[in-house]
Amino acid sequence: MSTVIQGARPYGEGDPVDILIEDGVITAIGAVDVPEDAELIDASGQVLLPGFVDLHTHLREPGREDTETIDTGSAAAALGGYTAVFAMANTDPVADNAVIVEHVWRRGQEAGLVDVHPVGAVTVGLKGEKLAELGTMANSQARVKVFSDDGLCVADPLLMRRALEYSTALDVVIAQHAEEPRLTVGAQAHEGERAARLGYTGWPAAAEESIVARDCLLALHANARLHVCHVSTSGTADVLRWAKDRGTQVSAEVTPHHLLLTDERLATYDPVNKVNPPLRTESDAEKLRTALADGTIDCVATDHAPHAVQDKDTEWAAARPGMLGLQTALSIVTETMVRTGLLDWRGVARVMSERPAEIGNLADQGRPIAVGEPANLTLVDPDAEWTVRGAELASIAANTPYEGMRLPGVVTATLLRGRTTARDGKIC
Numbered sequence: 001m002s003t004v005i006q007g008a009r010p011y012g013e014g015d016p017v018d019i020l021i022e023d024g025v026i027t028a029i030g031a032v033d034v035p036e037d038a039e040l041i042d043a044s045g046q047v048l049l050p051g052f053v054d055l056h057t058h059l060r061e062p063g064r065e066d067t068e069t070i071d072t073g074s075a076a077a078a079l080g081g082y083t084a085v086f087a088m089a090n091t092d093p094v095a096d097n098a099v100i101v102e103h104v105w106r107r108g109q110e111a112g113l114v115d116v117h118p119v120g121a122v123t124v125g126l127k128g129e130k131l132a133e134l135g136t137m138a139n140s141q142a143r144v145k146v147f148s149d150d151g152l153c154v155a156d157p158l159l160m161r162r163a164l165e166y167s168t169a170l171d172v173v174i175a176q177h178a179e180e181p182r183l184t185v186g187a188q189a190h191e192g193e194r195a196a197r198l199g200y201t202g203w204p205a206a207a208e209e210s211i212v213a214r215d216c217l218l219a220l221h222a223n224a225r226l227h228v229c230h231v232s233t234s235g236t237a238d239v240l241r242w243a244k245d246r247g248t249q250v251s252a253e254v255t256p257h258h259l260l261l262t263d264e265r266l267a268t269y270d271p272v273n274k275v276n277p278p279l280r281t282e283s284d285a286e287k288l289r290t291a292l293a294d295g296t297i298d299c300v301a302t303d304h305a306p307h308a309v310q311d312k313d314t315e316w317a318a319a320r321p322g323m324l325g326l327q328t329a330l331s332i333v334t335e336t337m338v339r340t341g342l343l344d345w346r347g348v349a350r351v352m353s354e355r356p357a358e359i360g361n362l363a364d365q366g367r368p369i370a371v372g373e374p375a376n377l378t379l380v381d382p383d384a385e386w387t388v389r390g391a392e393l394a395s396i397a398a399n400t401p402y403e404g405m406r407l408p409g410v411v412t413a414t415l416l417r418g419r420t421t422a423r424d425g426k427i428c
């Protein structure tokens with residue numbers, strides 16, 4: 001089985017080249033002799049990138065298959081340019097044991113569109129009381145490499161410390177949803193002028209920053225790896241800089257929505273804009289962009305969070321937090337980071353593929369586009385634009401905050417180990 005990508009520019013650099021892929025591996029780059037039976041992909045004017053890796057996806061299977069399944073979420077991922085995703089543990093039942101994580105891993109392989117790496121829960125049932133069996137999940141067939149109670153914070157400092165200590169022996173990473181629960185009781189929106197005017201209980205920046213600071217210190221003393229989920233405030237970026245300068249093994253992600261959207265959206269009263277952590281201010285979004293560009297924040301993660309209509313299209317206080325992200329991530333990054341000159345395409349490869357693959361410890365993802373490397377690849381048309389329609393996305397749920405927006409950057413093809421999984425907006 002062979003494929004030739006014709007006339008693409010790897011990382012958007014240099015002259016267009018042809019890329020020959022045989023048996024899942026890149027075997028030639030340059031002027032390529034096209035094998036007779038090869039699948040041809042015309043890529044003139046397009047940028048070739050390593051396949052994207054999402055450290056933070058909610059696929060809702062098991063438990064809420066009415067909003068997303070591993071099949072539909074995998075399709076959304078492939079269409080969004082992803083070749084690997086990490087599926088969060090806050091399912092029903094919770095992914096806090098080997099049976100569930102092996103099930104999720106196997107279902108992902110059966111779907112065959114993207115590698116679905118289950119995230120294991122840090123605590124039993126996400127209850128924050130007792131550590132889950134991290135070692136059993138790490139050594140299971142699912143080879144769990146990331147643990148998180150995402151949706152909830154591991155708020156107990158002793159439990160968090162123990163989890164970090166165990167993680168060093170297993171060579172895994174603890175990903176924290178940083179939210180001091182006592183500071184966010186009843187919180188509905190970013191604590192500030194806009195929430196105050198609408199009478200929403202505020203979610204203060206310090207609820208995130210205090211946990212990130214605490215966890216950085218715990219990780220430093222335990223010599224453990226910490227990953228901070230969905231960084232949303234300018235102050236968190238400052239804490240991360242401080243911790244990294246002191247040698248803390250901390251990495252962090254920012255979501256596309258926190259790069260683009262702000263609490264100005266509250267004025268719409270539309271709960272499609274409700275998310276945890278909440279949309280912050282313009283100056284927060286601006287700081288997150290520069291922090292992503294300078295490496296203080298390592299990568300982009302979608303926090304793709306599908307929700308049913310009845311859970312989302314209701315009054316603000318009753319609506320669940322979260323928004324779709326897999327199929328719009330590249331476009332939002334193009335809009336906020338590439339069009340603004342903050343990142344070139346090499347930088348996009350770093351924040352959407354290479355760094356997340358390193359953090360998630362995936363040996364075959366985020367690799368250089370070079371002969372002998374696995375063909376996990378994404379083709380992007382940097383000049384094309386598209387209009388987002390929630391109903392047309394591959395997810396079962398349709399809760400996109402970008403409805404009707406015209407966005408730059410179109411994923412034209414995704415290849416997983418040499419096999420085309422998505423092409424021209426369709427699953428293969």
Ligand SMILES: NC(=O)N[C@@H](CC(=O)O)C(=O)O
Nearest residue numbers: 058150151275276305321322
């Ligand atoms: N981000 C959200 O607002 N919601 C996530 C949970 C989470 O990421 O904290 C969800 O599972 O729906």
Ligand SMILES: [Zn+2]
Nearest residue numbers: 150151177229
């Ligand atoms: Zn979270």
Ligand SMILES: [Zn+2]
Nearest residue numbers: 088150151303
């Ligand atoms: Zn999440």
